[in-house]
Amino acid sequence: MSEFDPAPGADNDDAFQRWQADTDTFDRVYDVVLGVTTPTTYRVIAERADCSANAAKKHLDRLTEMGVVRKDEQSRPARYERDDGYLEWQEARRIARELSVEEIIDRVADLEAEQQTYEQRFETADPESVTVFELDDHEALHERMQAVSEWQATTRDLRLYELARQLAQNDGHLIPA
Known part of the structure; x- marks a missing residue:
């Protein structure tokens, strides 16, 4: 544990x-x-x-x-x-305060491109569906595990920055007032 x-x-x-x-x-x-x-x-x-x-x-x-x-x-x-959702909400609020809407939108575009690259590489839209233990080569196994971990982080960051964009565009609210 x-x-x-x-x-x-x-x-x-x-x-x-x-x-x-x-x-x-x-x-x-x-x-x-x-x-x-x-x-x-x-x-x-x-x-x-x-x-x-x-x-x-x-x-x-x-x-x-x-x-x-x-x-x-x-x-x-x-x-x-x-509640990890609370922590994500706090992180999204911090991003919305520290960056401009344009900077957030640029980051979202970068993250979407990264995500698309992973989806093409692994031929799936879900990092959880990628099998990492089917490889015999230790280096290849390690590289694949790292790539999937980075893909999961990209997915999380994309969710945070998208939430931050909504907050920044709507004066701290998820939907326009």
């Missing part, structure tokens, strides 16, 4: 103590939940955020209402994970 935890760990006591002292409970819970990559109980998040389980649950439920976090209520106890 690979986890990214933006909260400083106990192995770095100075950073952890500064984070703990300079950050309120809500922000610590927010930092921790954005770092988890798998559904996690509120008790584990509370431990990492250095707060009570009740405080973590309260803040996680608030973050769920805000759309930052998803809650799996079928599991007992409930498990929480970041």
